[in-house]
Amino acid sequence: MSIFLVDEYKDMEPYLPGEQPKDKPYIKLNANESSMPPSPRVFEAISKGEIWNMSYYADPHCHEFRKAVAEVYGVTEAEVFVGNGADEVLSFVLMSFFRRGMKIYFPDITYGFYRTYAKTYGLDMEEIPVRDDFSIDIEDYMDLKGDIIFANPNNPTGMTVPIADIERLVKANPERMVIIDEAYADYSGETCLPLAVKYPNLVVVRTFSKSRNMAGTHIGFAVANRDIIEDMNKIKFSFNPFNLNSITMAAGIAAVKDTWYLDSCVKKTVAARERFKAALERMGFHVIPSKANFVFCYHDAIDSGELCDRLKEEGILTRHFADERLTKYLRITIGTEQEMEVVEIAIREILKEAVGEESIDMRLYECVGA
Numbered sequence: 001m002s003i004f005l006v007d008e009y010k011d012m013e014p015y016l017p018g019e020q021p022k023d024k025p026y027i028k029l030n031a032n033e034s035s036m037p038p039s040p041r042v043f044e045a046i047s048k049g050e051i052w053n054m055s056y057y058a059d060p061h062c063h064e065f066r067k068a069v070a071e072v073y074g075v076t077e078a079e080v081f082v083g084n085g086a087d088e089v090l091s092f093v094l095m096s097f098f099r100r101g102m103k104i105y106f107p108d109i110t111y112g113f114y115r116t117y118a119k120t121y122g123l124d125m126e127e128i129p130v131r132d133d134f135s136i137d138i139e140d141y142m143d144l145k146g147d148i149i150f151a152n153p154n155n156p157t158g159m160t161v162p163i164a165d166i167e168r169l170v171k172a173n174p175e176r177m178v179i180i181d182e183a184y185a186d187y188s189g190e191t192c193l194p195l196a197v198k199y200p201n202l203v204v205v206r207t208f209s210k211s212r213n214m215a216g217t218h219i220g221f222a223v224a225n226r227d228i229i230e231d232m233n234k235i236k237f238s239f240n241p242f243n244l245n246s247i248t249m250a251a252g253i254a255a256v257k258d259t260w261y262l263d264s265c266v267k268k269t270v271a272a273r274e275r276f277k278a279a280l281e282r283m284g285f286h287v288i289p290s291k292a293n294f295v296f297c298y299h300d301a302i303d304s305g306e307l308c309d310r311l312k313e314e315g316i317l318t319r320h321f322a323d324e325r326l327t328k329y330l331r332i333t334i335g336t337e338q339e340m341e342v343v344e345i346a347i348r349e350i351l352k353e354a355v356g357e358e359s360i361d362m363r364l365y366e367c368v369g370a
C-alpha cells in the first residue's frame with residue numbers, strides 16, 4: 001500500500017473475479033460467461049469503417065445504442081442508461097443515489113460485488129439472511145429503512161423471486177429505491193423491465209455478458225424512470241463521459257437487434273442446464289433448481305473445494321466460494337452441450353475414486369452417449 005491511498009479506502013475489499021489462468025486451454029465454467037460466440041451480426045458490425053471511426057470520440061450520449069436497446073425492450077431512449085458492464089451501471093446507480101453512511105440492504109447470499117460496492121461507497125450495508133433453502137423471503141424487505149438491491153435470478157443459487165412479489169415490494173415502498181439486477185433474466189424468462197418504466201423507484205440492470213455471449217465487450221444497461229436516467233447521465237458526464245467506446249457500441253447495437261440469435265442461444269443453454277442437472281442428480285449430487293446459466297450443487301462424498309481443484313487439473317474451471325454458508329457447494333456455469341459432456345465424464349471419474357464405481361448410476365453413460 002502506498003502512503004498516498006486515502007484512509008477511507010484502506011480497508012476496501014476488492015471483488016475477486018473468477019480466475020483466468022493461461023497456462024493451458026481450459027473449459028471455462030467459473031464466471032457464468034457463455035461459451036458460444038456473439039451474434040453473427042456482431043462480426044459484420046465490426047467493419048473497417050468502425051476502425052476508421054476510432055480517430056474520433058464516440059457519442060457520449062450513446063444515442064444510437066440507447067435507441068436500439070429501447071426499441072427492443074419497448075421503452076424510450078430516455079429510459080435507458082448504457083455502461084461498461086452491469087458492474088459499471090450498478091456503480092453509477094450507487095454513485096448517483098447513495099451518500100456515505102446511507103443504508104443499503106441485500107441478501108447475505110448473492111453477487112459478491114454488492115458488498116464491495118457498499119465498502120467502496122462507504123454505505124451502511126445490512127445483509128438479510130436468505131432462508132435455509134437459499135430462497136429470498138420478500139416479506140423480509142417490506143418494511144426496511146433503506147434502499148434494496150438483489151439479483152433475480154440470484155447468483156450463485158440461480159433461484160428467483162416472483163415478479164409479482166417484486167412489484168408488491170416496489171409499490172409498498174415508494175420512497176425506497178429498489179434495484180433489481182437481471183444479469184441472468186434471459187434464462188429465467190421473467191423480467192421486471194416493464195415495471196421499471198411504471199414505478200419511479202425501480203431500477204432494472206441488465207448485461208450483455210451472459211445471454212448475449214459478450215463478456216469481453218463488457219456492456220450493461222439500466223432501464224428506469226427518465227428522471228433517474230437523467231440523473232445517472234449527469235453523474236456519468238461528471239465522471240467519465242466516454243464510458244463506452246465506438247467499437248463496443250457498434251457491437252452492442254448489432255447484438256441487441258438480433259433477438260432470434262439471443263433466443264436460440266438461451267434455449268440451448270437452458271436445455272444443456274437441465275440435461276446436466278439430471279446427470280448430476282443421477283450421480284448423487286444435490287442440485288438447486290436453477291433458472292440461470294449455472295448450477296449450484298454438492299455431493300455428500302466429496303468436498304466441493306477438492307472437486308473444484310480436481311476439475312481444474314482436468315482442464316475445467318468451476319467456482320468454489322469460501323463463505324461459510326456456501327463452502328459446501330460448487331457453482332458450475334453451463335457451457336455448450338459438448339463441454340458439459342466432458343464435464344460429466346470428468347466428474348464421474350473423480351467420483352469413482354471417492355465413492356466407488358458401483359455407487360454411480362450407469363445411466364450416465366447412456367446420457368452422454370459414451
Ligand code: PMP
Pocket residue numbers: 031032084085086087088111151154155181183206207208209215218219220
Ligand atoms: N450482476 C450479477 C448478478 C452477476 O453475476 C454479474 C457477473 N458475474 C454481473 C452483474 C456483472 O455483469 P457485467 O459483466 O455486465 O459487469
